[in-house]
Amino acid sequence: MADQQRVLILRLAGPLQSWGDQSRFNRRETRPEPTKSGILGLLAAAQGRRREDAPGELLDLALGVRVDQAGTLLRDYHTVSDYRGRPLPQAAVNAKGVQKPTSPVKYTHVTQRYYLQDAVFVVGAAGTADLVDSLAAALRRPAFPLALGRRSCPPTHPIVLGLHTGTLNDALRDQDWQAGHAARREFQRRHGRPPHIDLPVTIETPDGDDVVHDVPLSFSLRDRRFTSRRVTHSWVSAPTGFSDPDEPTGAGHDPFALLGW
Template sequence: MLNRRKTRPEPTKSGIVGLLAAAAGRSRHAALDDLAGLGLGIRIDQPGSLLRDYHIVSDYRGRPLLSAAVTAKGVQKPTSPAKQTHVTQRFYLQDAVFLAAVEGPRGLITTLESAVRQPAFPLALGRRSCVPAQPLVLGRRTGSLEDVLRAEPWQVGKAVRERWGRRNGNAAHVDLPATLDDPAGDEVRDDVPVSFAPTKRTFTTRRIRHTYLAAPTGLTPDPAQPPATGGHDPFALLGW
């Protein structure tokens, strides 16, 4: 039997909340109401590429594998029919750059900023070996999620920015895809964590809105090139 664990093109809310909870030193059984209640906006500055992680699981003692189901006493049930091998394919994003903005009470945001700068537990996205690169914190900002994500400079590396600039006349702005928490949004996602407890992982839903934001590139426009029209270039993030 093959088990596939897919990934989305941007971090989920459960991923961001999990990272913040780990930074703050919260256990898997800790309450998450305050973190789950934060507003979230994600901007995709660089989409990255897909990493396929192939696993084969078996019991070295030759015993049948246990199932995910548990008894009333919390003991895992054996697989039925008995299964000796379990194959999984897990997918992750690599070499991607995301800008995440969280919105909430000033005191909580200040506490979380300090926690991410000096985390209590190692931080990861997706799995423990997928550690996020620096910088993890750009600081606090004022304004709506959309305004903040629109104003923050493009976070890609120098080589990517310059290559894109040569093809686009060093345009002052680049259109980047973003998803924003929005009660009136047209998509529902089931990724708001209620509990991270290993035997009681539960989630609820939120509504999101998709958009494109014109972010500053940090480049000096080339006067020999016509001004950018502000239209969406679907190949911009690929450097074409």
């Protein structure tokens, strides 16, 4: 029954995250919040699935994302060249399947990568109790390293916040605000210590008012395929977690706190 589903609650935080859904070789974009393909990829890595393995029962999970700290967009400028000093090939191939040389000849190619810096998201993954419990165990002892969208973006906190019995909306509403210490201090300076804060959420629902094309049918590099899902955008009033009279709580360990960030 929908109101008795189990929800795995995750905290996704790190210096950098990148959740692309439309990327080309020379330009890798990021969405402002985690994609379903990125979350399922993280769960598949924890389980030990390889790229050639089908997503399987992971596709049955319904996702909800709460933006606790939106972060800022970072553009990372790259240049690519052949260490042997050879001209770069182009994407097209000849009749023998060999990449053609660039014309006119290029020795350096400019690429751009986009990241979210200092973002924090709370993600709920709803499914059957057996599946959700097994995913929680896998995330605590992952088979492969976990990443926030790309391999270069490791998480800086333990990912699993806990389990919730109920709806996705309830799970995202009841979880304490998870922003970093600097954001919480700034919020206190501006607004004091209110018991709740309004946060934006995106929840996967069959009758959602928006469509996103981020459901992975295959992770294989040779056969990457996606389909669409419907989502609803709304707000929840979540507890701030300001229970300590001196320090904000609920944000967990912050490795940059000693630097005053």
